[in-house]
Amino acid sequence: MSETPLSAHTLKIHELEAFRAVMLRGTATEAAVLLHTSQPVVSKLIARFQRHIGIKLFELRKSRLVPTPEARVLFHTIERTYAGLEHVAHTIAELRGGHSGRLVVGSLPSFGMGPLADIAARFLKDEPGIRISVETVNSSLIRHSVVSGKADLGVALKSIDTAGVNAEPLVEVNTVCVMDRTHALAGKRSINVRDLEGVPMILPSRDSASHTAIAQMFADEGITPHLSAETSYAMTMCLLAMQGAGAALVSPFAAMHLRRSGLVIKRFEPSLPIELMLLTALDSSPSRISSMFIERLKAAMPALRQQWG
Missing domain, CATH: 1.10.10.10 (Winged helix-like DNA-binding domain superfamily/Winged helix DNA-binding domain)
Structure with a gap:
């Protein structure tokens, strides 16, 4: 049996x-x-x-x-x-509770290592029961994380495909030119594209949208950039520039915290705008924790726009 x-x-x-x-x-x-x-x-x-x-x-x-x-x-x-x-x-x-829990934010590396770190640190100080996970990846992966629910919100470039997410403008700033203190251009008030003719340049990787925009700008002026190095991350570009490897055109968000360490940051002309979008889930409203953080995020943007716009 x-x-x-x-x-x-x-x-x-x-x-x-x-x-x-x-x-x-x-x-x-x-x-x-x-x-x-x-x-x-x-x-x-x-x-x-x-x-x-x-x-x-x-x-x-x-x-x-x-x-x-x-x-x-x-x-x-x-x-x-x-x-x-x-x-x-x-x-x-x-x-x-609404004042405890975990928040996952996807962000471009330059924004995540710059303004987002400051905003998150202040938020955690005011809301000690909340844990924040910041995933610094490229814009396409940020969108995918928001669509799949792995991230509660994301900060990405405006140029990406926004299918499947709510996308609203967050902030627009201008590209800056960075170099070390001993660079020949370090004494200028601002840098023009023609100032960079013959200057060793640290450029973004060739498969990036920023590389294409910079290359087109040089081409419009009939200038061939003097390439000294290429790298995927704006933060690495800044560190190379700070060590005297050349000048670089980067997001101000990647450069802002390195000024006190010796990086020289100059306004750049013509304008190369960097437009960021806030991504949230398309089929659901943000949680209370997400809404609290989004409010803090948006409140910090006017100051960034005024300083770097």
Whole structure:
């Protein structure tokens, strides 16, 4: 005759709790303390649980319950379930509270290492119960993260495909020219494209939109850039420039925190605008935490626009 198969509905929660408590504490007596009951009750629940599932879970050695290999396998499975339930409870508390929880923000590296870091730090100081995860990736990946729900919001270039997201203008600033303190152009009030003729240049990677825009600007003036280095990240361009590798045209957001370390930042003409968009999910409203952060983000933009626009 075959055994009656167990189902989730036939398992008894008190028996599972007793088993877990013994595994955690090592004895029925200590398990009883954890469960606020008596040792005989725990022992009866364990005996009933073993009969119920048809598996020997413990051996008695010197008045101590020693788990069998089967018990250890079962315990690990139960612990994963408890961890999941605790996560659910924590999430519910976050959603109810509004002032605790986790916020995931996707951002361009230059913005994430510049203004966003400042905004996030002030936000965390005022809202200590909230955790923020800042993912610094390219604009296409930011959009994908918002669409898929991996990110609550994103800051990306205006030039990207915005299908599947809500996209609204966030801020527009102008490209700046950066160099080290000893550079021949460091004393000028502003830099014109013709000032860069023959000057060693650190350029963005060739597959980037900013490289295309810069190359077109030089071509319009009949100038061939004197390339000294190429790199994917504006922050790396700034660091190379600060070490005397050449001049670079970058987002001011990548450069702003390096000024005190010796990087020279100059206004650049003609204007090469950098337009950023705020991305949020298309099919749902922002959470309360997201809305709080978006409010802070937008409030910081006028000052950035005035300084770098």
